[in-house]
Amino acid sequence: MKDDHGVFRSRFTVWLYLSPTILILAVFIFYPAWKSIILGFYRSNLFLGTRTFIGLENFRNLFTGILSPGFIQVMVQTVLFSTLVVLFGLSFSLFLAVQANKNVKGAKVYRMLLIWPFALSPAIAATIYLFMFNPEVGIVNTVFDALFGMRPRWLDSPVLAFFLVVAASVWKNIGYNIVFYLASLQSIPKTPLEAASIDGASRFQSFKMVMFPLLSPTTFFLLFTNLTFSFFDSFAIIDVLTKGGPIGPAPFFDNEGITTTLMYKVYLDGFGGSSNMGFAASEALVMMSIVAIFTFLQFRFLAKRVHYEG
């Protein structure tokens, strides 16, 4: 155990090099996070500037009483939303990246076009969707009407609206995933693939047995960033596209808008309406715990299965 901190001679040097990052994290992440944890135990209104310690009352209101069905619904649909966004996001982008990695004419152009959506801000992406899926005057329904003679209600039929927001989020993030998948596909050595084909593996088998394991570090990383994206960055898409609505089907999904995620509910309660900051902070705390649990599970169960070369 003589070489605990790698190449650095003293512990001090390590901390010195880490200090800028730690300082920035402390100012912009740790301190605000700590403040909002504390706020969760207070009754505090943004407009009134009030602050009264009320212990666990905010949390009690989250899980019992009149406001709890809405919160529990939002928790469930957040998990559902994140699962779908991560699942579809990763599988589509892996599929597209593998296709774009092939030696076809104009591959570079395809690659560039695939990365395109990533260059848009989420708010712009959502605005484009809003125009396209406007049930009365949008291009999508004009086409649907001409082809099938129907005009689906994209924004107020609950199931459609939910999947529209999922689709917009997946689409928005797909460029990011493709960049990473393409980069790691390009760095996969040819030899194991050749060996596989000599051994008579089909294309699907060599993808499943050779390529996919070699991509696992990237997948693991993307799983993580996509999860964060679906929890936090989907905010703008939801805000522009549906404002958290519409009300879902009874009996369970009819307490809040079906596209309201935890993040959006924190915003609605803390900065919308009468700005009940304490209540919103307690919701944020629950959200933080969910993300922490997800992350823990990932590292606990998936990290072992990641194959790092060398």
Added chain:
Amino acid sequence: MKKLLLVLTIVFCSLAVVSANGTTEESAVAAAADDRIEITFWHALGDAARSGWIQDRVDEFNASQDTYVVTQEAKGSYRDTLQAAILADKQGNPPSLVHVFEVGSQLAYDSGIFMPIGDIGNFDTDDYIAPVLNYYTIDGKVNSIPFNSSSPVLYINTDKLVEAGFPADYVPDTFDDMIGAIETARERNVEGANISFALHAWYFEQWMAEQGAMLVNNDNGREARATEVNLTSDAAVKIGNFMKELGEKDIYSYTGRFEDWDGSDAIFKGGQSMFHITSTADLGNIAKAVEGSFTMGVGKLPIPAGEMRNGTVIGGGSIWVTKNQSEAQLEGARDFALFLTNTDNMISWHKLTGYYPVRNSSVDKLREEGWFTGDAKQLVAFNQLLTTISNSATAGALGGTLLDNRTIIEQAMQKILQGGDVMSALQEAKDIADAKLAEYNANF
């Protein structure tokens, strides 16, 4: 090397000190040369037309006297503006005048950073139109000066109406009349025979007022702090039943998004509805947009059958004065607020935007000018305003959670539209609204 660093540091520090001294001296000089009292006005109207109009008035006011110098700044949405003002007050540097929206009145009042403008010297408010001033009078005091006021009216696609066999000047007076006209039009295969309006709780509030019903208890929150939201009253159920009928007969057209003003306007402009409800502030815009495609009529907001028409609540914004400023600033702030809403300014404001001119003298002058004969559509809006009965219902509700209520009401309305039971949707909405109000009131 170290020495050089030291020298450089000293040089920079001394430079900084010198320049800091320089600026303080400069500003002292500037103040001596121009010792006019500064008045700042924060508002929520960031678009070029309206903020440009405000800037023009500011320039006129500054040129008209040499005691005060006013500056104006758009601070984003109404919420942003109010939040920014409260924050600025905490930091000891509040703006003099703040533009607050009507549902934020209680929040602004409770924030404790404002004072009633009626307490600054003696001035006459008789000229302001009563139902408008009514909203902004709290505890018998004129709390703020109405600035941009509007209310909803019925927009009619007259071509469709005539096609359905009605006279061109027919205006449905009640919900039943309106639904009946749509049904007749459908029987005659008139295309786009729908009713469109944004799914917005503003209309719910208006229909409560029209029926003379209070949205919240304690005389609409004006006698004492409101503790209950009256979402299960007879008046509320009538509105719920109307939405139910719209849903069942499939004659209501909207985009599906809450509070989608533009989306629902697009439905009407695109000829996809026969009746449309939206603010009087859009009269100019919509009339211009449909010119050449169809004839448009305007009528009073339809109400439930068998009810006496009490009138509408005045939506929009008013101007509040913050209390943490000098006596001289307070007087300057009041003078500017009165200047901004004087007879002639309100006329040009009305012509630019479609907001009501909030003074009786402005209305009289417009009438003399022949403004109403040229465009009778505006007259409908005015009659609706001027025939409004001044009572607690039409004065509008005061409550800390009126914004939350809007979301809660919209969710309930959507449930009803989708086939939910009226009474249970309203009861559930009431329970949530009451819980949120109790939570808000616990701050005091």
